[in-house]
Amino acid sequence: MSKFERPPGKAKNKAENAAEKRARKKSPESRSKKEKEPSVREVGRDRIDRIGSFFGRMKEGFKNKAGRAGEAISKAAGRAKDIGIAGMETVMGAPEAIGRGVEFGVGALAMTYEKSKDMVVGVKDKLIEAKNSVIARGKGAIEKGMQTVVDAKNATIEFGNRALYRASERISRPFLNFQNRRLEHTVRYVNERVDRGKANKSELAEVKRLLQRLLAHLEGMGDL
């Protein structure tokens, strides 16, 4: 190795570092990186799209698991009825309680999220107790066990719906606020462009019309 060659791992001198820094600064790659920095509108849109996908996954998982639990209850109730366990008529006669799944909008009902959460946390212990009881006592614990699973499913489905509603409600207000501010700011900007002669009045009229539609829509839905 000549004395002009740098041994591997040895630090570069200041001139080399500065030259590389300049090259990086001017490289098309770094320029395009800067140009590609997402705008507020892109960040907002990306965020709401990701939330939409997240909600979709949560709902789908909830729906599938609630469906499977409903099927398990139906099968158990059917078997219990076959061997003459009392009370199964009531369970079987209420298929809506067994088959109940995701219901959009149920979160708007009177019971609060907190109360529903307390209830659903409370039923977990009852379920474990019922399961152990059925394992230990067999036939003698079936009737009570069935009632426990049906009650637990009702409370769980209720809470799942309420949690979904609550989350979307928490997201809707700040999103609506952001969208409203962004659109208003854009209208102001277009207005200034018209004043400077850089945009025509028809463009301003169009964005203003859309903003009015947004405001009317939000007002009609009880927001802002």
Next chain:
Amino acid sequence: MDEKRAKIKKYVEDADIPAELKAKELEIVNDMDLSIPEVKIALTKLIGDEFDKTLDAAGINDVPNDPEVEKSLKEFESESEAAEKDLESDMKIVDENLKDISETSEEIQKAALKAGLD
């Protein structure tokens, strides 16, 4: 169909947006309870998309940043992040309960089968 639904449906139908998005939005309007927040979010997003499309068509793509808009974006981001975390934790409770419900039901089924054979 109630008056509000018809009004919103007309709004979506008249919107200048891609057909695929329009079909998706119409599905929401037709199927969902309009009072739920998701409908508000979907329609507000639609209006924003239509708005942006109008701006793009007019060649206005250099809207400068605004501190108030950025602040509202930050609020939206942080609140949605917190809401997502809470929902994830709530749905974990739901999942565990549904699993316990299925397992208890299976035990009941087994006990009933055994009792039937005895």
